[in-house]
Structures are given as C-alpha cells and as structure tokens.
Amino acid sequence: MASAGFAKRWLRPEVYPLFAAVGTVVGICSMQLVRNICINPEVRVKKENRAAGVLDNFEEGEMYSQHAVRKFLRGRRPEVMPSVNKFFSDPN
Known part of the structure; x- marks a missing residue:
C-alpha cells in the first residue's frame, strides 16, 4: 500500500525534470569526489603516502x-x- 502511494505521488511526468536535475547534480558531485580522491596531490588515501608529510x-x-x-x-x-x-x- 505504501509503494502504491509512492508511485502515485512521485512517478508522474511533472516530476521527471526534478529527477533529471537532482540526478545531474549528484553526478557532478560524484565526479568531483572521485577526481579529488584519485588525482588530487594533497589527498593521500594510503598510509604509506600519508607518512611522507608535506x-x-x-x-x-x-x-x-x-x-x-x-x-x-x-x-x-x-x-x-x-x-x-x-x-x-x-x-x-
């Protein structure tokens, strides 16, 4: 019964632009997060790299x-x- 209410309220054509906008923003934020973790020279994930200091x-x-x-x-x-x-x- 709860899932029918969710589908009735949120899966309508008027809400698709909202899904697209939120999806785009989440994608951009995820891309920036991955970029910072993977190639930022100031971010060190491994313990050996953190021991190097500045x-x-x-x-x-x-x-x-x-x-x-x-x-x-x-x-x-x-x-x-x-x-x-x-x-x-x-x-x-």
Whole structure:
C-alpha cells in the first residue's frame, strides 16, 4: 500500500525534470569526489603516502589545477551566451 502511494505521488511526468536535475547534480558531485580522491596531490588515501608529510610537488599541483577544461576556457570571455550578450550590449 505504501509503494502504491509512492508511485502515485512521485512517478508522474511533472516530476521527471526534478529527477533529471537532482540526478545531474549528484553526478557532478560524484565526479568531483572521485577526481579529488584519485588525482588530487594533497589527498593521500594510503598510509604509506600519508607518512611522507608535506611534499613540495609543484608540477603535480600545476597539472591538477590547470586541467583540460580550464586550458580550453583560458582565453575566452566569461559569457554563457555570447551572441545574446553581444546583441544586447553592442549598439548598432
């Protein structure tokens, strides 16, 4: 009886965008968590690596912070929709 109420309330077409938005956010958070655990030079999961203390590994930190997306967006203007911004901001 409880499952019928759940399905009746939450499995409706009006709720699908909410599921999509929450699923996207959970995916992004999971991706960032895995990225930090796996390749962040300051995170050490194994006990042997934690015993090393503070390391001055500037090259590894530079590779982590300057990833491919940041390199791709480096020379671009910070705009979401450049054509709309240009249309409304540039006078003819």
